[in-house]
Amino acid sequence: MAETKSPSPGPDIIRNRLPTMFEVLSRRTLPPVDLYSFYIYMRDQQRSVDYLDFWLDVAQHMSLCRHYVRELRRSVMIGTPEGDKGQSKHSSAILEGLGDMNHPLAGPSKLATEKERNQDAQMSAFLREDNTVGAALKTSLSGSAGSQQSGSRKTHSHERQARRSFMSSQVDPNSDSNSPAHTVARADIRASAEKILYTFLLPGAEREIVLPHAITHDITVCIEERGRDDPEVFDAAKDYVFQAMERDAFPGFLRMKAFGNLVPPSMIMRLAIGLFAIFSAFWVAFTLIFLNYPRHTRIWVLLPFTIAVYCLVSHQYALDPLLALAGFSEYTFMNFVRIKEPYVGKLLNRRALMALAAVVLIDAACVVLFVFVPGKRL
Template sequence: MADHAAATPSPQPDLTRNRLPTLFEVLSRRTLPPVDLFSFYIYMRDQQRSVDYLDFWLDVAQHMSLCRHYVRELRRSVLVSTPDPERGSQRSSGILEGLGDMNHPVAGPSMYASEKEKDQDAQMSAFLREDRGEHHESPVSSSARQERPSTTISTPRDPQTDSNSPPHTVARQDIRASAEKILYTFLLPNAEREITLPGSITQDIITAIEEFGRDDPEVFDVAKDYVFQAMERDAFPGFLRMKALGNLIPPTLIMRLIIGLVSIFGGFWAAFVLIFLNESRMTRLWLILPFTIGVYCLASYQYSLDPILALIGFSEYTPFNFSRVREPYVRKLISRRAVMVLTVTVLIDAALCVLFILVPGKRL
């Protein structure tokens, strides 16, 4: 146990899920396209215009993972060697030994944590508060720093990353730097990417970090849960409607609306011209083209779904960029809707074509 690192396991997608995923499952990277974290990130950036909230949540989750990684390394060093009394108190060593491996796959909102996880995280935060003046460093940290320059932990911005675990040894000052980065980026007035939170929440965090020197994960718990609930209430339902019930994005839908209206108008104009010129039914067969294009585009706009793309298994995430639909339940759901939309399209198109092709002509 003590001879190797207790790495945080990477989350695995749930391929047996027979329902739409929850926001927690999406943020935990347990879902597949088109309802994965990458797609949600793009949705928050391009549609909701509130990606800063998601970045804040991801940064706080990363901070939690950083703290867990640091405490795991420190705990391992305590277990494999005789603790040096000068490096920490007996109380701190006792807390470390009682924490367990802390191999939680993700750092999520407190309402989804198990009692064991909540207890371990509370003990970890208590240890970090006691430890903040001692600046523990794991045994391998010193040698690692001699081999390469010290680097500040930066929060990964790639939502496709499978794990929040840091790629190298974590030092105590890295945790402090991570907490301050979150504060200065998202929470201070006029910060670079300031997010709107209740004033009491923001002030409590600022006071805890700047006046009391705290950097433990509990500092951000209230804000993280508030942001999670706001995304779950205001953004996630729209994300599921767009990605689980459709496969097109708003710019493409507007384009299809315009093409559909122009095609339908052109079809009606050509139909009346051909009828009143008493053209043959063979000539009027060309009306199938504008009516089919128009009805197909308008149906795609109405249902936010391109039925042919859906049936071959593709979903749009940015204009004219597509990814495969890999989430099993979403694939079945979209396929059923595609058949329905295609049926409606064929029926309306057939009715228009039959009406304007078979109606008797009369030259004016």
């Protein structure tokens, strides 16, 4: 009996609302509210990308554990050699009771279904058992000397040397799955847990994040003293970081990406151009009036006023109307991505039309005022 492969998460193109942060982190959204855009926002605007990297690494650790257990379960379903059935009977029963685990995403505990929570709890309980049982089962099924060596090696808690891991702190915008492409050994799970601890949680770590002391202390004790590496070790920290990002960062991300299409450097550039253009427009307009130029000459103040009003309105709305109507959004300075999220595209189009209407009205008022006012040569 073959195990059904878990489907990769895909974007929900029929969503008629703004996405939630969990949908963004789960890669279920499209630009400009996708995970890559959120990563850029956390890096450039919030200056707190370490929290997002911690979340992604913990999610990757969960996927690594699930991949490891699925491999063991698949091997059990194929069949265990006759001589090893007695030794692996208990572990085989646990693995078969876990089910298919067709939920590859590692979300916050409050969003998990009862079935997912039960399966994750059983998986963590299985991983907490004596590593030698899992290693014996793994090596008996694979028949690989390399797997036997990596599965039976005991990792001591006092080893602080950084381990090589498949995880990366960078987000691949083209990736829709957290599952590794290679066979997972028990040592990979241990190395993954230690990498998270030594990178983000220990005092003075390379990318230390601020968490309540009780949470970091519990994680440190579990990994270094108790030798644990199951996903439940990071549950409290994962939920804390998720709630912090959802409360402090995500609303600003939606305001910037779902209601605007400019980044702060572009807004500052438009403000500078707008102020310069409005000063030039007033200077030219008053000069033409006081030199008593005819109206058909003064009509040319339309150009600097249009540039000035357009740039100032774009800064005020954090939105370039023409760019939005063309279907583009800026994710870094002068780098653009096509808007693919349908609901966000509709919002931006409506706001773009409102902004253009404001530009036309203000521009028309300024032109009428300075063109039809009587001239007087000084």
